[in-house]
Amino acid sequence: MIKVGKIVIYSEKTELARELVTAALEIQGAERSVTAVCINDEEQTRDLAARGIAVVNLSAPGVHPSDTASTARALQQVVDELEAELVLLASNRRGKELAGRLAQRLNAGCLTDVTGMAIQEGRLACTRNTLGGATVATQFIKTARQVIAVAPRTYEPAAEKPGGSVDDMTVSISAASGIKLVETRARDKDSVDITTADLLVVVGQGLENQEDLVRAAALARFLGGEVACTKPVATDRKWLSEERVIGLSGKTCKPQLAILLGISGQVQFTVGIRDARTIIAINNDENAPIFQMADYVMVADLADVLPPL
């Protein structure tokens, strides 16, 4: 018997909310038990209702996603009203920040960065990385109410489907937190989304100079992919921007092919790439741990490999 009750889903990002629709329906087959909440967003309301589920079109004057406290308050009112037991959020930065606050308001246990969910013995089992990515834990939330933030791209976005409905609801939240949004800046035009690339050439600290970086980038371009890096390459050497970092505090990528250059293989990095379909690792240290997780291993100096390619 599945014991998960009503599910509320929310993400300020429509594409992530679509993934949550799929996640919710996989846990809870009954569509009528899944409700998406859209806060001050008519366009998202229409988009999600077109995926066959019930949508609460929430009018919450003054509530903006940048104010986590008031967003949590608005959501709590809907969760209470619907008597929902499980709230699914997206584990992007906003969603993760919201998860803890909402969970505290609901007196709920909470898991974030969840990479898989399944019903086991009537309970919802969640998997997530722990110990800096060294291990994957299977965990249950024991409280009556649960807040789970699901890692982006864990589920496919829900397709369009008839049967959806829209309920209008209004909540009033006093803007007591006093947060004022002064300015928003989009990422630079040359910004890149490495999570959608089919091929990644990933560079680590084994790269000796920036010429090798240029060659690695050229290889990525030639093969139709993107260049990415380990955290120190961005934060210590500043060779590449933070948005190209793979790992626990960077991005998680599942490309068709990952070519790892000069990477030793610390788990804080490998956790972000270990689901690639194929991994080729090139390193001059034959004992590098990265070779343990590669389909193809090549012991060589990058200076000998990169120029001819």
Added chain:
Amino acid sequence: MNIVVAMKQIPDVRQIRIRNRQPVLEGVPLTFGSIDKNALELGVSLKEAQGSGKVIVVSAGSEELQDTIKEALAAGADEAYLVIDDKLEQADGAVIAHVLAETIKKIDDVDLILCGEGSGDNYSGQAASRIAELLDLPQVGYASAVEIQNGTSRVTRSLEDGEEVLEVPLPLVVTVVADINQPRIPSVTQILKAGRKPQEIWELADLGIEPGAAVETVSNLAPELQRQRVVVKSNEEFTQVLQAEGFTGR
């Protein structure tokens, strides 16, 4: 103006070895999460810019914390408020947040509470948000810049697709991203002085908090890696692999 930095004692994740898919934690030294150290650095540099107030680290954990805390006291914290209790071993983020919130209430004139965006081990990112809710304070997560002026803060939040600049009255809770700064390396004198800085210590019972956990862990194993590890000997073979994988280039 006092600045509180909440830090988590964790095993040094770089030194965790895996045996039969189980993590081996014995003998692994304890430290603070690396992003926690960025939060501390921000606290210390903001205090220096203000020229007044104290930086107080709050932390909860096992008795080794009295030793681990010296890292933070050497790196610029003025005092430590610690909750040390063996019963905290099973505690999850919800309990820790409750413990830290109660500890922060004991500190006067707190204007800013800083945390890393996630701990170095679980990276769950819940504690700061829960503390903000428990203390009924506004919060800004994922800060890449923080300025304090005339009783308000100006915080830049770094998101996946952009940044936003927010003005928030004090006090507030902020979590920082790793690239906000480069934590300083303490000098030998600072390390020697760290042991003499004040530490206030409580147990769970002093705070009236029952240990517990809202989350139950049923297994925690290293993922099985089923990779072929085919040896590639030359650039020619490498090119063949690329072609076999369907990447022939342009």
